[in-house]
Structure formats: C-alpha cells, structure tokens
Amino acid sequence: MISVKGLVKSFGDLEVLKGISTEVDAGQVIAVIGPSGSGKSTFLRCLNKLEEPTGGTVEIAGFNITDKKADIRAARQEIGMVFQHFHLFPHLTVLGNLTYAPMKVRGESKAQAEEKARTLLKRVGLSDKADSYPASLSGGQKQRVAIARALAMEPKLMLFDEPTSALDPEMVKEVLDVMKDLAKSGMTMIVVTHEMGFAREVADRVLFLDQGKLVEEGTPDEFFSNPKTDRARDFLEKVL
Amino acid sequence: MNLDFTQMTPYIPYMLEGIWVTLKFVAVALLIGALIGTLLALFKISGPAPLRAFAVAYTSIFRGTPLILQLMLIYFAVPQLTGYDITPFLSAITAFGLNSAAYISEIIRAGIQAVDKGQVEAAQALGVPYRAMMKDIILPQAFKNILPALMNEVITLTKESALVSTIGYLDLMRRAQVVGASMYRQFEPLLFVGLIYWVLVMILTLIGRKIERRLKASDIR
Numbered sequence: 442m443i444s445v446k447g448l449v450k451s452f453g454d455l456e457v458l459k460g461i462s463t464e465v466d467a468g469q470v471i472a473v474i475g476p477s478g479s480g481k482s483t484f485l486r487c488l489n490k491l492e493e494p495t496g497g498t499v500e501i502a503g504f505n506i507t508d509k510k511a512d513i514r515a516a517r518q519e520i521g522m523v524f525q526h527f528h529l530f531p532h533l534t535v536l537g538n539l540t541y542a543p544m545k546v547r548g549e550s551k552a553q554a555e556e557k558a559r560t561l562l563k564r565v566g567l568s569d570k571a572d573s574y575p576a577s578l579s580g581g582q583k584q585r586v587a588i589a590r591a592l593a594m595e596p597k598l599m600l601f602d603e604p605t606s607a608l609d610p611e612m613v614k615e616v617l618d619v620m621k622d623l624a625k626s627g628m629t630m631i632v633v634t635h636e637m638g639f640a641r642e643v644a645d646r647v648l649f650l651d652q653g654k655l656v657e658e659g660t661p662d663e664f665f666s667n668p669k670t671d672r673a674r675d676f677l678e679k680v681l
Numbered sequence: 682m683n684l685d686f687t688q689m690t691p692y693i694p695y696m697l698e699g700i701w702v703t704l705k706f707v708a709v710a711l712l713i714g715a716l717i718g719t720l721l722a723l724f725k726i727s728g729p730a731p732l733r734a735f736a737v738a739y740t741s742i743f744r745g746t747p748l749i750l751q752l753m754l755i756y757f758a759v760p761q762l763t764g765y766d767i768t769p770f771l772s773a774i775t776a777f778g779l780n781s782a783a784y785i786s787e788i789i790r791a792g793i794q795a796v797d798k799g800q801v802e803a804a805q806a807l808g809v810p811y812r813a814m815m816k817d818i819i820l821p822q823a824f825k826n827i828l829p830a831l832m833n834e835v836i837t838l839t840k841e842s843a844l845v846s847t848i849g850y851l852d853l854m855r856r857a858q859v860v861g862a863s864m865y866r867q868f869e870p871l872l873f874v875g876l877i878y879w880v881l882v883m884i885l886t887l888i889g890r891k892i893e894r895r896l897k898a899s900d901i902r
C-alpha cells in the first residue's frame with residue numbers, strides 16, 4: 442500500500458528527514474513515535490504531499506507521488522488525513538463538512554452524500570449533531586467529525602497526526618475508540634501518536650523516529666519490551 | 682454673526698441633486714476598485730512571480746502618491762498624450778477606481794491570509810481543486826474579515842470623492858462652490874453640503890456596524 446524509499450525533506454538548510462525507507466501493507470496499522478521535532482509530522486505530510494519531498498520516492502495507494510506527472514489530487518482522494526487541530530470547516534454544518542468533498546470532488550449526488558454522511562456519523566456516535574456547527578462541539582466531537590469527514594471520501598488509507606494531542610484527557614478515549622474500531626474494520630492506518638497504550642494495543646508495527654532518521658522498527662511487543670537502540674530506550678524511559 | 686440661509690433656498694434642490702451625482706460616481710468607482718482589487722489580491726496570494734510583482738508595484742504606486750495627483754494626471758495627461766478629450770466623469774471613476782483597487786486588494790489579501798492555514802490543508806488533503814477551495818472554503822471565511830474593512834473604504838471614498846470638484850465634475854462639493862459663487866456667499870452652502878456628507882457617512886457607519894454585529898453573531902451559532 443505504501444512504499445517509501447530514501448525519503449529526504451529539507452526546509453532550507455535544515456534537513457528534517459534524512460533518508461527514510463519503509464513499507465506498509467494493506468490493512469496494517471503503523472504507529473509513528475519519537476521525540477518532539479524528530480520529523481514525525483513532516484514524514485506524514487510527505488505521504489500526501491502537503492510537504493514536497495526533497496529526495497527519495499513515495500509510492501502510495503497506487504500512485505508514485507514523487508513522480509512529477511503524478512495526479513496528486515487523485516492520490517489525495519485515496520488518502521484520508523486527520524489533523525491534530527481538526528481543521529473542520531467552521532462555516533459549514535457537520536453534515537456540510539461531511540458532504541462537501543464527496544459532492545465536489547467525487548461527484549456524488551446530495552442525497553447519496555448525505556446518506557453516507559449520516560451512516561458515518563452514526564458510526565462515530567454523533568448522529569444527533571448533523572445540523573450543528575463545529576464551534577458548538579467539544580474537542581472530542583470535533584475530532585470524530587474530522588475522522589468521519591475523511592472517511593466520507595472512502596479512502597484506501599488514513600493518516601493521523603497526533604489526533605488526540607489537542608484534546609482534554611477525558612475526551613481522548615472516545616477518539617481512540619473510533620480509531621480502534623476503524624483499525625478492526627481493516628483500514629490501513631499510519632498514526633503519529635504519543636499514546637503509547639494505543640500503539641501497544643492496536644499497532645501492527647511501531648516506527649521510532651529520532652532526528653530525522655528511522656532509528657528502530659518492529660512489532661509493539663519487541664519495541665516496548667526490548668528496544669534495540671539506546672535512543673529508543675532513553676525515549677521510552679521518559680514517556681512510560 | 683452674519684449667517685443667512687434664506688438666500689440659499691432656491692439652490693437647495695440643485696445641491697441635493699449632487700448627492701446622487703456623488704453616490705453614483707462613488708458606486709461605480711467602488712465596483713471598478715472591487716473588481717481590479719480582487720484580481721490584484723489573487724495575484725499577490727497565488728499568482729506567478731511577474732503578476733505578483735506587478736500587483737505589489739501597482740499597490741505601492743497608488744498608495745504612495747496623492748490621489749489628487751492621480752486624478753489630475755488622468756484628466757490632463759490623457760488629452761495631452763492621446764488627443765482624446767476625457768470627460769470629468771470618466772477621469773473621476775478611472776482615478777478613484779484604480780486608486781481604491783490598490784486599497785481593496787490589500788484588504789482582500791489580508792482577509793484571505795488571516796484564514797487559518799489549516800483550512801487550506803484540510804481542503805487539499807480531501808483533493809478539493811484550487812478554485813473550488815477558494816470559492817467554497819476560503820473566501821466565505823475571508824469575507825468576515827474583509828467586510829468591515831471594506832465598509833471603511835466605502836466611507837473614505839465617499840469623503841475623498843469631494844476631490845473631483847477640482848476637475849469640474851458637478852458633485853456635491855462642486856455644487857456648493859457654484860452656488861457660493863452665484864450668491865457671493867460661500868459659507869452657507871459649504872456648511873450645508875458638509876452636513877450632507879456627515880449624514881451620508883453616519884448612515885454608512887451604521888450599516889457597517891449592523892453588518893459587523895451580524896457577522897459576529899454567526900460566529901457563535
């Protein structure tokens with residue numbers, strides 16, 4: 442589903458990703474962890490070209506997006522993204538948020554898009570919020586709407602950038618539960634997270650980034666109970 | 682005190698007519714300014730380098746020189762250079778339209794750039810095309826930042842419009858001067874149109890406040 446080879450990303454003189462290579466199969470859930478500033482967000486954003494990779498290749502959902510001729514908009518339709526700060530459209534209702542792109546980009550009819558939106562809202566437990574505006578929702582509700590909005594495009598895989606970091610502690614669970622449910626349904630997911638419990642329980646594989654390098658990669662069991670590198674060990678000591 | 686408004690009575694309809702002349706010309710200038718200003722703002726935000734440079738230079742020149750100079754240049758230079766005898770009305774809407782385009786382009790640019798960058802990223806991540814994103818996601822949000830500033834520009838333009846009296850366009854201001862000259866009394870007609878300008882500006886201000894309050898209300902809904 443994803444094949445990253447020698448991915449390099451620089452901002453001016455600052456090399457943030459220093460040659461990252463990894464493969465992800467369909468249906469896998471990958472947790473990306475590492476210290477602040479290690480390049481986790483940048484890595485994720487290179488996967489749907491919100492950041493333009495400086496070097497290397499990224500193949501994702503059947504598109505070689507590092508090829509200049511790649512249809513990047515078509516690729517993005519297959520790649521759902523969930524942001525730390527939700528980025529819901531504030532001037533649209535919840536239903537409007539969920540139906541806008543399916544109608545505009547996928548050419549679905551209003552009836553079709555709304556029916557799907559209501560099914561998705563039910564799935565994330567927000568059936569009663571269809572006509573609310575984002576400003577009236579709690580953080581956890583906003584993030585669940587954001588997940589539903591991404592799913593409304595029927596993507597092949599989903600990227601999450603610290604989806605629970607901006608939430609009050611009591612709202613973290615409701616969002617993680619939706620994500621667990623999604624993982625169970627077989628969705629391919631890349632999740633940048635500080636929630637070690639979630640990584641341990643749900644991820645098939647953990648990627649540990651430090652200073653722009655993929656330092657360690659393994660199953661959660663291997664990684665959490667028996668880290669191979671000093672850097673991973675140091676990091677785990679701090680966060681666990 | 683030597684004020685006598687009674688002499689002015691027969692001239693009042695003539696001066697009141699100036700309201701429409703002024704408003705008409707302000708409206709046309711504003712329309713031109715809004716059209717060109719929107720285009721310039723888009724150049725500045727996402728145009729290719731040469732268009733961006735053009736828009737920046739345009740804004741700098743029109744904001745950096747006196748409006749009355751721009752008006753005079755157009756009124757006097759066009760006939761001298763091309764032989765085309767430009768009317769006061771045409772010079773006035775050209776000068777004011779081009780000038781307000783510079784200010785409006787800045788208002789729109791700032792309004793668009795004040796929209797959270799996350800909105801662009803969310804739309805991009807969903808595969809929304811650029812034009813649709815601008816039209817459906819960014820501009821409706823930018824509009825809330827733009828409208829109050831735009832109302833200010835309308836007010837400024839209405840007051841500054843008195844400058845066109847210098848090229849003989851028969852607006853409110855010019856009519857006060859004409860009446861003053863024919864009655865040999867300048868003070869009363871000037872006071873009279875001064876009051877009219879003030880009332881116009883007050884009305885525009887009230888409309889602006891109303892719009893602002895409504896925009897604020899829709900933020901909380």
Ligand SMILES: Nc1ncnc2c1ncn2[C@@H]1O[C@H](COP(=O)(O)OP(=O)(O)OP(=O)(O)O)[C@@H](O)[C@H]1O
Nearest residue numbers: 452455457475476477478479480481482483484603
């Ligand atoms: N647009 C940008 N311009 C310049 N530097 C940037 C930009 N985006 C990120 N960086 C830098 O790249 C480095 C990696 O940033 P990134 O956001 O990928 O880290 P992160 O691992 O996601 O951190 P965090 O856990 O704090 O979110 C940081 O040093 C950051 O300052």
Ligand SMILES: [Mg+2]
Nearest residue numbers: 481482483603
């Ligand atoms: Mg980050």
